[in-house]
Amino acid sequence: MPELPEVEVVRRGLDAHVVGHTITRVEVLHPRPVRRHLSGVGDFADRLTGVKITAARRRGKYLWLPLDTGDALVAHLGMSGQLLVQQADIPAQRHLRVLLELDAPNDLRFVDQRMFGGVWVSDGGAELPTEVAAIALDPLDPAFDEDAVVARIHKSSSGIKRLLLNQNVVSGIGNIYADEALWSAQVHGERPGNRIKSADVRRVLTAARDVMIAALAQGGTSFDALYVNVEGDSGYFERSLEAYGREGEPCSRCGSALVRAQFMNRSSYFCPVCQRRR
DNA sequence: ACTACGTCCTGCTTGC
DNA sequence: TGCAAGCAGGACGTAG
Numbered sequence: 001m002p003e004l005p006e007v008e009v010v011r012r013g014l015d016a017h018v019v020g021h022t023i024t025r026v027e028v029l030h031p032r033p034v035r036r037h038l039s040g041v042g043d044f045a046d047r048l049t050g051v052k053i054t055a056a057r058r059r060g061k062y063l064w065l066p067l068d069t070g071d072a073l074v075a076h077l078g079m080s081g082q083l084l085v086q087q088a089d090i091p092a093q094r095h096l097r098v099l100l101e102l103d104a105p106n107d108l109r110f111v112d113q114r115m116f117g118g119v120w121v122s123d124g125g126a127e128l129p130t131e132v133a134a135i136a137l138d139p140l141d142p143a144f145d146e147d148a149v150v151a152r153i154h155k156s157s158s159g160i161k162r163l164l165l166n167q168n169v170v171s172g173i174g175n176i177y178a179d180e181a182l183w184s185a186q187v188h189g190e191r192p193g194n195r196i197k198s199a200d201v202r203r204v205l206t207a208a209r210d211v212m213i214a215a216l217a218q219g220g221t222s223f224d225a226l227y228v229n230v231e232g233d234s235g236y237f238e239r240s241l242e243a244y245g246r247e248g249e250p251c252s253r254c255g256s257a258l259v260r261a262q263f264m265n266r267s268s269y270f271c272p273v274c275q276r277r278r
Numbered sequence: 279a280c281t282a283c284g285t286c287c288t289g290c291t292t293g294c
Numbered sequence: 295t296g297c298a299a300g301c302a303g304g305a306c307g308t309a310g
Binding site for chain 2: 080114
Binding site for chain 1: 301303304
């Protein structure tokens with residue numbers, strides 16, 4: 001699911017449904033999503049069995065569940081990962097990869113069609129897993145330092161969209177919200193960071209934050225059943241998108257037909273009139 | 279060091 | 295109808 005609002009929706013669900021519970025049994029149905037647990041699937045299960053989940057946290061697109069052992073269960077949803085809280089008697093779904101049984105009527109299930117995502121135990125990571133510490137803060141973090149991010153962007157010759165997607169510059173933003181932020185701030189995604197005025201960079205970051213807060217209020221963006229909360233329900237922000245996925249439709253600001261372009265090997269949607277390259 | 283590209287996966291949609 | 299190419303919300307390793 002991918003981007004910050006969708007991941008935060010999941011975090012809230014975990015906070016409500018699994019925090020305070022103990023993992024009673026672990027079953028890994030496919031090894032790939034556990035590949036980031038370097039000491040192997042057996043150790044992964046051993047480190048989790050009988051352990052209590054004490055909180056549900058997030059930075060950017062990473063989730064982690066602090067454990068009463070001082071470790072953390074870290075999760076990244078990748079492109080198609082889901083964390084579902086489901087009644088234990090519901091049969092395993094097709095893409096169920098990791099099953100965590102709890103001392104509760106519900107299981108916690110990691111379901112992931114494409115398996116770009118994963119789950120692993122971070123040694124001593126309850127407070128802040130090292131893998132998560134390595135990325136930048138996200139715009140919803142109280143400690144987010146906009147001035148520092150503007151300065152970082154100004155030092156780079158990369159395109160602003162590439163910088164927004166770089167989780168070491170600012171975390172949580174993905175392809176949808178990058179396009180939405182750039183549309184809102186009227187900035188072309190290929191403009192080099194070091195050639196954009198401070199005020200415009202600031203507008204982009206503010207727009208990113210605002211659009212993600214708005215999406216969160218609607219339960220996130222879902223185009224299909226792949227992007228759901230822990231109870232399997234979709235969010236409604238798709239209907240509020242101004243740019244992403246709207247090729248050929250009129251820009252709500254100026255009426256021009258929105259354009260889709262390939263850059264960075266991905267689709268980018270923007271208004272060719274409102275968002276000039278120079 | 280920084281930057282850009284290919285690759286990792288599966289399944290759905292599109293076009294010949 | 296059948297089949298192959300194209301596409302998908304992410305991030306990493308590698309090469310320049």
